[in-house]
Amino acid sequence: METTKLTREDGTAERPPVVAATAGDRPAERLCHTVGLLLILSGLVHLVVFAADGGPWDGPVSWRKPVTFGLSFGATLIAVTWVTSYLRIGSRLRALLLVVFAADCVVEVGGITLQAWRRVPSHLDMETPFDTAVSMTLAVGGGVLVVLLTLFAVASFRHRPAGPAGMALAVRSGFAILLVALSSGAAMIARGVVLTRTGHQEAAYHSTASLKPLHGVSLHAVLVLPVLARLLSGTSWSETVRRRIVAAATGCYVAAVIGAGVWAVLTY
Numbered sequence: 001m002e003t004t005k006l007t008r009e010d011g012t013a014e015r016p017p018v019v020a021a022t023a024g025d026r027p028a029e030r031l032c033h034t035v036g037l038l039l040i041l042s043g044l045v046h047l048v049v050f051a052a053d054g055g056p057w058d059g060p061v062s063w064r065k066p067v068t069f070g071l072s073f074g075a076t077l078i079a080v081t082w083v084t085s086y087l088r089i090g091s092r093l094r095a096l097l098l099v100v101f102a103a104d105c106v107v108e109v110g111g112i113t114l115q116a117w118r119r120v121p122s123h124l125d126m127e128t129p130f131d132t133a134v135s136m137t138l139a140v141g142g143g144v145l146v147v148l149l150t151l152f153a154v155a156s157f158r159h160r161p162a163g164p165a166g167m168a169l170a171v172r173s174g175f176a177i178l179l180v181a182l183s184s185g186a187a188m189i190a191r192g193v194v195l196t197r198t199g200h201q202e203a204a205y206h207s208t209a210s211l212k213p214l215h216g217v218s219l220h221a222v223l224v225l226p227v228l229a230r231l232l233s234g235t236s237w238s239e240t241v242r243r244r245i246v247a248a249a250t251g252c253y254v255a256a257v258i259g260a261g262v263w264a265v266l267t268y
Contacts, residue, residue, distance in 0.1 A: 029081055033081060035074075039070050040070060040071055040074035041070075042066065042074075043068070044067075046063055047067045060125075062116070063116060065116055070109050076223070077101065080098070083174065083223075087155045087159075100148060104148070111141070122134065122138060123135055142185060142186065150179065150182075152175060163229065164229060165243050166228075166246030167229040167230070169246055171226055173221065173225055173253070174221045177253060177254070178222045181214075181216075184218065184264070185211075209267075210264045211268075225250060228245070229242070
């Protein structure tokens with residue numbers, strides 16, 4: 001946690017955020033960091049499984065899913081735990097939201113990993129009652145993710161996040177772009193469910209291809225941009241220069257998201 005004196009973007013003194021260095025947050029943070037590391041480890045283990053077992057990397061039944069979801073959810077959980085320390089929200093509320101978020105990440109990765117070992121699709125699979133239950137659990141879990149991360153995003157825009165020069169822009173932009181990832185993920189699930197319910201199961205498995213680049217590109221801005229702002233704080237450059245670098249990086253990231261969005265529209 002930050003213990004140094006904080007300043008606003010204009011250089012005036014600023015009160016520390018509500019959540020800074022609060023002991024009540026620390027157990028929740030430790031839990032989230034541990035869970036995040038375990039999810040990343042799970043992804044790496046399944047990368048080894050893929051190397052040993054082989055099989056396709058693409059498609060609805062593949063070791064790719066437990067690998068990419070384990071790494072992605074683990075990294076996102078750790079990133080959100082760290083980034084939300086700059087938000088001005090109550091300590092108990094933040095801790096509660098983080099614990100629920102960690103539990104939901106475990107459910108999502110666990111369901112995907114279970115289905116990979118069963119050699120059946122994890123999403124949009126309604127072939128059996130059990131597969132339907134898993135698919136619906138993952139869909140509901142996705143909805144919970146949307147709610148939790150939207151609450152954090154709203155908090156970042158209600159009050160300026162604390163931190164070094166450029167951090168406020170990095171945090172707000174990261175959460176805003178993350179909402180794009182959540183929206184594209186929800187769109188993939190919705191489209192697949194409609195196709196599945198209308199008897200087009202195979203088409204449902206392949207219907208998400210056009211949105212995957214947009215979803216992937218926009219998912220980790222909440223980690224990349226704040227990390228950049230944090231790294232820049234260790235340089236001797238002026239605050240103005242650091243803010244401009246973060247702004248330029250944000251612009252590049254937004255351009256990449258727009259490009260992925262255009263590709264999704266053209267190939268939908």
